[in-house]
Amino acid sequence: MSIFKKIMTAVRGGVTEAGEAVVDANSTRIFEQEIRDAENHLTKAKRDLTDVMAKQMQAAREVERIQREISTNEGYAGQALNKGDEALALEIAEKISTLDTELTTQQSALENFTASVARLKELIKKSERQVADYKRQLSVVKTTDSVHKATAAITDNFVSGNSKLLSAKESLERIKAKQQNFDDRLKASEQLEAESGDSSLEAKLKAAGIGDQASSANSVLDRIKAKQG
Numbered sequence: 001m002s003i004f005k006k007i008m009t010a011v012r013g014g015v016t017e018a019g020e021a022v023v024d025a026n027s028t029r030i031f032e033q034e035i036r037d038a039e040n041h042l043t044k045a046k047r048d049l050t051d052v053m054a055k056q057m058q059a060a061r062e063v064e065r066i067q068r069e070i071s072t073n074e075g076y077a078g079q080a081l082n083k084g085d086e087a088l089a090l091e092i093a094e095k096i097s098t099l100d101t102e103l104t105t106q107q108s109a110l111e112n113f114t115a116s117v118a119r120l121k122e123l124i125k126k127s128e129r130q131v132a133d134y135k136r137q138l139s140v141v142k143t144t145d146s147v148h149k150a151t152a153a154i155t156d157n158f159v160s161g162n163s164k165l166l167s168a169k170e171s172l173e174r175i176k177a178k179q180q181n182f183d184d185r186l187k188a189s190e191q192l193e194a195e196s197g198d199s200s201l202e203a204k205l206k207a208a209g210i211g212d213q214a215s216s217a218n219s220v221l222d223r224i225k226a227k228q229g
Contacts, residue, residue: 028141028145031138031141032138035131035134035135035138038131038134039131042124042127042128042131045120045124045127046124048120049117049124052113052116052117052120053113053117055113056110056114056116056117059106059113060110062106063103063106063107066099066102066103066106067103069099070096070100073092073095073096073099074096076092077089077093080092
């Protein structure tokens, strides 16, 4: 029995860990949905507030109506007394007493509605400020999450592509070596042609002073002098 309990505890622990892993993996999405839920509740709260405000207005109108009626009946009672009709004045006074009780009830209701409206407005404003702050933080969280994903992608690409970079470098070195080999062979061919051709022999004869030499300015001048003499 003890082993069974331990197994069940382990299972519950695994479920808890799995649940936490799911929450962590979707924390930004959950946070965003919670903000939307809060906005929906705020919308409903505003509709409810309009109902309370409407009842407040109705209570205020009722208070004003009763006050006007009391004032009117007080005038009637005064007129009855002026005419010496105390019985009528007493009957009017009884009505005024009833109106006074009704007025007290309506004034109490109006005060409650007024206090509730003020409290609800403050709560809604506070909630709206909180939601706005959460939205700003959500924007920062999303941006940070995007940066983290981009950084991870760059790191993964660099690690996985490191061998590709090395391979590309080797290919470049082979291309350079092939081009250098071509240049070297071209220079060797030109050198070999120069050494085995007529131009090489003429250069050697000229260096030894053999064969036709190019006329210098002095030789030309000597020739002209000889003709004049």
